[in-house]
Amino acid sequence: AAQTLYDFIWNEYCDWYLELSKPVLWDENATEEEKRGTRGTLVRVLEAILRLAHPIIPFITESIWHQVKDLAGKSGDTIMLAAYPEAQDALIDEDAEADIEWLQNVITAVRNVRAEKNIAPGFELEILFKNGGDDDFRRAEENQAFLMKLAKLNKLTWLNEGDEEPMSVTQLVGDMEVLVPMAGFIDKDAEVARLSKSIEKLGKELERVQNKLGNPGFVDKAPEAVIEKEKEKAAGFERDIAKLNDQIEKIKAL
DSSP states (O other): OHHHHHIIIIIIIIIIIIHHHHHHHHOTTSOHHHHHHHHHHHHHHHHHHHHHHTTTSHHHHHHHHHHHTTTTTOOOSOGGGSOOOOOOGGGOOHHHHHHHHHHHHHHHHHHHHHHHHTOOTTSOEEEEEESOOHHHHHHHHHTHHHHHHHTTEEEEEEOOTTOOOOSEEEEEETTEEEEEEOTTTOOHHHHHHHHHHHHHHHHHHHHHHHHHHTOHHHHHHSOHHHHHHHHHHHHHHHHHHHHHHHHHHHHHHO
């Protein structure tokens, strides 16, 4: 129970909802109704959290509860006599949860690239979206302000089919690709060395499969389905090697 509460308070309420509320509360264009609703949710959930956590951490929850109970519209002399929260299934909104999960995944994808490439957290990036569906387009439009603020972006662009892709680090969010162009951020020699190592590894796998397919003892005895699977593996390795070689050429051209 304590771990579940910790995960919700730290990872959902503080890490995500509190951060997502800031663009609304600080936005000069946000309506007073939007700001009031956001503040109301922050306080209402905090008050419920205190009642949830009270049996586990009684003294600090008692102290904080007295500071927030009036804001949350609660009364009473002590949190000990306040009703324990009950789940309300009618308030579960699966569509909203899916939308927020998409937003979290995109922001996390950009942050992962920053960490991998040692890009300063405050440096504004350009990102590209590719292969998006209707839900991806809608979510990007509805959550653009959150994306720009929390992922620290200065530009967000959709790539159409056939558009030239700059050399980028790619992360997947469902079927949609999130691309962060690497011009100016990439150590070309190190990246070429990394990709060359991957090509070498794939080359060895390809050679192993080709040797197997070139072995009459295997081809004559193996079921047709097994042989076809090995051929598919070989074709996949060849495609991956071609893609990596293409990436190397793009990096060298940066």
